[in-house]
Amino acid sequence: MQALANLNGQQMPLAEVKIPALDRGFLFGDAVYEVLRVYQGRPWLADEHFERLARSLQAIRIQGVDVVRLRRRMLETITAGRFQEATVYIQITRGAAARSHSFPAQATPLELLYVQEFDDPYRSARLTGGAVSTQPDSRWDRCDIKSTNLLANVLAMQAAKEHDCVEALFCLPDGALTEGTHTSFFGVLEGAVLTAPNSNAILPGITRGLLLKLAASAKIPVREQVLKRSDLGSVSELFLTGTTSEILPIIRVDDQTIGNGKPGPITRRLQDAYQQAVADYLRS
Ligand SMILES: Cc1ncc(COP(=O)(O)O)c(C=O)c1O
Structure with a gap:
């Protein structure tokens, strides 16, 4: 099934989408x-x-985007392409204008979305667990904005891939483990689930938010507290969460094995709770 897009209200195959060279998303990652x-x-x-x-649009001061209309376009595209297991990518740029760093006086935001079939790359790692590679967190200090400025994430993920890892784990100079390049990070310490509190240092993951609710319903204690590299010898389990990865057990960080080297019982319970939440939604 071919990927189907909607560019500024017009539906077309993704392969036919053309973006102007002066689009600020292309030039500046704006x-x-x-x-x-x-x-x-x-x-x-x-x-x-x-x-x-x-919230992201407001944070970077892009105005005039009708998010409700965008959502309607997304639903129309999913229906038109008869997608079942799929992902939706949405990108809003500040639009095209003569190249100058400050905001252009006249520019209409570009609104692109596309839907494509999802061939799950995490299926086996979700069962067996995966390894991560720590990489310096060299990103800017507004990681809470879901911006397309992803060069630090790209370079960190490439380094992780070259170490046969499923993800890179960003590490600050003080040893704080913030998050993955495209996932939120969790650990289990003395039976409690720990994850960094929302701040400008991490993206407020949607799956992270769901995980916190699932843990509360399952009466698993949660502490929003940063894990450090020095905690890795004490944690019994680690896992990542994300929209496409769902809940991904981590059994090794660099050369250090976590727990007994297998996905742990709390991770498994949360994975089951996640599947149940999706099943409940699909029945509703
Ligand atoms: C840096 C970063 N952290 C965390 C996540 C996970 O967020 P979500 O659960 O909303 O997919 C992502 C998703 O792409 C991300 O890019």
Whole structure:
């Protein structure tokens, strides 16, 4: 099934989308984005994703985007392409204008979305667990904005891949483990789930938000507290969360094995709770 796009209200195959060379998303990374998962033809956690998109737009001061209309276009595209297991990518840029760093006086935001079939690359790592490679967190200090400025993430993920790892884990100079290049990071310490509190140092992950609710319902204690590299010898489990990765057990960090080297019982319970939440949504 070919990927189907909607560019500024016009539906077309993704392969036919053309973006002007002077678009500020292309020239400056002056853009924000979202990725949603579609299960059985239905977008998952759409309210949360569109709320975050609205917050990102506000944070970088892009005005005039009708997020409700965008959501309608997304649903139309999913239906038109008869997508079942899919992802939706949405990107809003400040639009095209003569190249100058400050905002152009006249520019219309570019609104692109596309839907494509999802061939799950995490299926086996979700069962067996994966390894991560720590990489210096050299990003800017507004990681809470879901901007398309992803060069630090790209370089860190490439380094991780070259170490046969499923993800890179960003590490600050003081040893704080913030998050992955495209995932949120969690550990289990003395039976409690720990994850960094939302701040400008991490993206407020939508799956992270769901995980915190699932843990609360399962009566698993949660502490929003940064894990440090020096904690890795004490944690019994680690896992990552993300829209496409869902809940991904981590069994090794660099050369250090975590727990007994297998996905742990709390991770498994949360994975089951995640599947149940999706099933409940699809039945609703
Ligand atoms: C840096 C970063 N952290 C965390 C996440 C996970 O967020 P979500 O659960 O909303 O996919 C992402 C998603 O792409 C990300 O890019």
